[in-house]
Amino acid sequence: MTGAGQSMIPAGEPLRRLRQGARSARTGRGSLMDISAWGVPAVILVVLVIGAARPLVRLLGETGWAAPGAPGRLFAVAALLLFLGGLAQVLRSAGPVTASSAFWFWLLSAPVRRRDLLRRRYFVLVALTAVLACAVASLLAHTGSVSALPVLAAGVLAAVALAGGAACGQAWQFADHAGNAVGQGLRAAGVLAFGSLATGVGRAELNSVLRAPPGTTLIPLAALAVAAAACCVLGYRALDRIDVSVLRRGQGLWIAGHVAAASLDVFMLTEFLADRRARQTGRVRPARMGAWFAAALARSEWIRLRRRPYLAVRAAVAAVAWWGCRPVLPGPALAAVAVITGYCLVVPVAGTLRQLTANPALRAQFFPRDRGLSLASLAACLLASAAWTAIVTPGLGGRAGLALLMATGLTAAVYRTVTRPPLDYSGPLVPTPFGDYPLDLWRQIFRGTLLLAVLTAAAAVITAR
């Protein structure tokens, strides 16, 4: 290679145009049937988006859910902080700028400016993050019965800053550490704010501090806007500095998420995450199982929970947040949130049951004691449901009947969900605008979730009476 050759860096634009040209050449020559294949779903999608946007806009115009005098501003800020903290963590885990194996092999290995190739991915990421933050901030503002505009602006600007910062984190290690610290700080601040809401310590003071005159709100918003713009530009400039190993880091998560969405099976994603965490854990000190099988079962379930400390942390955060919602949300909504949160917390506890159902080979290994393993997992589920019920029952009026219903109902819903058999592709296919789907898909969607919906409605009705 000559010196002149070394200094030549081809632009990415022609390459991208070539790729786009190939795509349009492939799709452009399509018949009327081809157009209907993408046209019908597109029309349905547009109708769905308009259908969803209209009630949302109407909702924002109405009075919020929080009763007059409730600490709605503190609630909206606490929830927004928690959401942004979670978003920072998700962005960091997912990449956020990623490249598939094919993209890496065919395009990124070429001596083309990386920024030219990754630019569109980056802008899509920032736009999607902003849209998500917009939807969540609107909902939170409405729930807290506070003016939507400042919450919305703060949420969107902070989310854009986080997206840009996360891209910087892929290029520079110190930015990655800083992004991680910011995420943790946001989550901690959110929990503290919810703690104040739950316990009443400093609640009135904080809520009144947040009632700033309209002029003073502009200063922090302007600062956030500057930070968002700076992070966005820095993130864009960082695209040239991201190497392939970092770009491929989040690929597994995207693939797992895609497969989970296509198969309507969230466990494909959660199992991938559990595997990734286990890989990071590396080596542990093996526990002794002992000859008595019942004790070995109890021990194995305990070990599994002990090695997932984040489940306990998540449960503690959920408990604080739920009690923090109590001064703001009406009783039935609070009961519904308690049931759905409880379900989300208990499902990961039933990991053994899920694995035994999904893997007949694993079940066969333990035969005839595989039932013991299932029962131990179910017992762990029941204990987790009972613990969550014990936490929320005092906040729901201490009704013993509701507590019993919630503990058993949650266990039953989780049992139904995790023992869902794999999708049966051999059954009849139903034609839909999105392609032919097996009839068994309905079972995949409704098994467990239907029971959860009934339980949620029942809990809301009982609380309303």
Add this chain to the structure above:
Amino acid sequence: MKPSPLAERATPLLVITGLRRSFGDAEVLSGVDAEVHPGEAVAVVGPNGSGKSTLLRCVAGADRPSAGTISLCGRPVRERDPRMRRGVAAVLDDVEFFADLAVAEHLALLMSAHGDEAPDAHAASLLDEVGLAGAAGQLPAGLSSGQRRRLALATCFARPRVLVLLDEPEQRLDREGRRWLTGRLLAEKREGRGVLFASHDRGLVKAVADRVIELGAAS
């Protein structure tokens, strides 16, 4: 572990008669006949797509034959039959593991489930045998593909069995691992168990198999 009296009573252990398996128009197995006696190893060989895995899956009850019969110890093979499942140890596909249990804990729990009186000691000894003693405290996600294969094979030898079914057990094993596998399968034969395995490794087949079933190429 000694084979159960069931194996000693029945001769032959496994009988396959006129086994056929079709997927749509494609007939993968067309009239396979075979027997496996106690203390005997039978290898299934053939090119890719010749139906080796399908045959093993039918024997394990994980797939239903289109025609023909399979009987184990004189009883027709049905996956839901507890006696059948109790007697057959199979490693056909990649085995799944519990993400939060260490390698040693997996084996100890499995041995405890099968009534072993000293599961922890026996698990340690088996791990030593399969060359995973150093990985006893590792979680399965941290194992290499070869180590995962060794652990999967170890689960097969950690439980009571009269018949061992293995689909290409040599896959992903290094030379030392293959040597161990050969020794282990010979030991299985000596202890009176039947072994039916599919393999592409001529050395393993030659060293272990008493008889060979050769399946044809896919049409």
